[in-house]
Amino acid sequence: MRKLILSTIILISCITNVFCQAPNADFLHSIGKIYVVVAVIAASFIGIILYLVSLDKKLTKLENQIKK
């Protein structure tokens, strides 16, 4: 579980790094703004993954409760 959270955080920071390093949005606007599409897909993907991570967390808690 911790590994999952850690890897998500690393993934998000990598993506935000890529977009933040771009000098004044020139990168996002290059090649007909195609990277805006990449950002949108990445955002929806990360959102769904975070949802799954939160569900996973809750399930782990429930499993621990049953074990006790």
Add this chain to the structure above:
Amino acid sequence: MKLAWWKILSVFIILYVIIVGLLVPLKQGITAVTPSSLNAGTSVDLKIIGYNTKFNSDSKIRVWLKQDDEHALESNKIAVSNETEITASFSIPHDLPFDTKVKDFTLVVDNAIEGTTVLPNAIYITKNDTIKGDFVNAKIENLTKANAITFPFRNILAETIRNTYFHVPLWFAMFALFFTALINSVKFLRTNDLQYEYKAAGYTYTGLIFGILGLITGAIWAKHTWGAYWSWDVKQNMAAISVLIYLAYFVLKNSFEDREKAARLSGVYNIFAFMAMIPLLFVIPRMTDSLHPGNGGNPALGSQDLDKTMRMVFYPAVIGFILLGFWLSEIKFRYEILKAKVLEDLE
């Protein structure tokens, strides 16, 4: 894992949407024309910058400046600099624009190998009305029909038109999930079976996640087309309000100790929330001006916003995201039902 055919289908549809939605090229377009305004009675070299164009000195290229259906001026010389840049020379007669002093002209470029490109309001021509001109109308005819599979080119959008397959289906899926939640809430209120209440909560929760994702993706898209993450556009505001209304559903649900009472109240509130969302998302944005297409009086999803090729990706995308939403909510409410059972047994 409880397997069902529609879960696998949702994965394949979304895979199809991502691959086709990203790989099909855009139609060629014109991004810039310089100069943007000129006077009648002068000769001018228009520099035309294209996007995805294949200008070639061997192919037959024709360029027109069009005032309306009866008045068009053809370029007398075209020089190709490279694949995306041509220079078209015009000698503007003294009596253009016809009947008015200043008028915007549409630029029409026809390339025999890739088809016709149109840029509206490309250039403004101002008339010097003291001299009589010798305007001869050039008929725009024998235009090349393009038959490549492409998505339409829009100047503000460019490649971001592909976001239609991700941002819009998220909202459609949110609506479908909230509707399913409504049905389950009604079922719960009629039968008092707590299972329906868990289902309603699960569908609402996933719908809310999709709504928030819709707001985030919309903000990213808006930043790079309208210029700001939040432009206080009427549809943005109303969508944010309906997301907040549904957030209140969970606040209400979790604020009661008594589970029966909480279930009944949140069931009733869910019906109210759905009824409040319909005018917020579908009525109010159409009554005022909005930056969103399909608002301000004109119907949504008209041929202006979606062409045939886009429909081939957009409708599957809607179905795919709805199925994915059902899958996610199923996991959520199965977990909640299991948790309730386990806690009951432990007590």
